[in-house]
Amino acid sequence: GKSLVVAIDGPSGSGKSSVSKEVARRLKLAYLDTGAMYRALTWLCLDSGTDLDDGAAVEAAAENLVLEISTSPLEDYVRVGGTDVTLAIREPAISAAVSAVATTLGARTELIRRQRELIKKHHHRMVVEGRDITTVVAPHAEVRMLLTASAEARLRRRGIQLGGSQNAEQLAAQVTLRDAKDSTVVNFTRAADGVVTLDSSELDFAQTVDAALGIVHGIV
Numbered sequence: 001g002k003s004l005v006v007a008i009d010g011p012s013g014s015g016k017s018s019v020s021k022e023v024a025r026r027l028k029l030a031y032l033d034t035g036a037m038y039r040a041l042t043w044l045c046l047d048s049g050t051d052l053d054d055g056a057a058v059e060a061a062a063e064n065l066v067l068e069i070s071t072s073p074l075e076d077y078v079r080v081g082g083t084d085v086t087l088a089i090r091e092p093a094i095s096a097a098v099s100a101v102a103t104t105l106g107a108r109t110e111l112i113r114r115q116r117e118l119i120k121k122h123h124h125r126m127v128v129e130g131r132d133i134t135t136v137v138a139p140h141a142e143v144r145m146l147l148t149a150s151a152e153a154r155l156r157r158r159g160i161q162l163g164g165s166q167n168a169e170q171l172a173a174q175v176t177l178r179d180a181k182d183s184t185v186v187n188f189t190r191a192a193d194g195v196v197t198l199d200s201s202e203l204d205f206a207q208t209v210d211a212a213l214g215i216v217h218g219i220v
Ligand code: C5P
Pocket: 012, 034, 035, 036, 038, 039, 098, 099, 102, 129, 130, 131, 132, 133, 178, 182, 185
């Protein structure tokens, strides 16, 4: 078929992953969660005792990363060197360390190269989600979207997602801190030229998916 790359950026808690996955299902496209790649690299660094402040060491870890990641919206798996890390990469320890890894430019260069390779392997028919997809990884994507939500809506979703096991204040601080660290590398809070903003603050999941599909159909 024709090329159809749908690039979706946004902060944590915007509902980006679940919305992107459903959009891929509905459009019968492949799906790539680039955040999971940064998380997998972070898992490797923590597992191997790599100093996260040592840029060259983190870059070397990225180059040596043996990664298998699902590119289908119908399954979810991530393996590092044959070890299943699908659940481990969602642990708070990874979320707390991932920004340090993601701000290492050499590591970004390597992961961006692999992301572009995966898009090519899927004949440019893929939904790709992250922080720098619309601007860096796939600036020529047919569809480029920034999925936003008010801080209030994002924290509400976060709280629900984590089952309310930690207190709300602590959660709010963690999410805010990660966004602040992440925004030192890529500006994912403002839409770049040609990027359509979809604010999901007042929308439920189904409405957000419909709005995203509406944007795709309005463009292609
Ligand atoms: O999307 P998710 O919250 O799982 O991403 C985890 C982390 O990976 C982000 O907090 C950010 O540090 C990093 N990331 C990135 N660029 C991307 C996707 C994720 O720097 N394209």
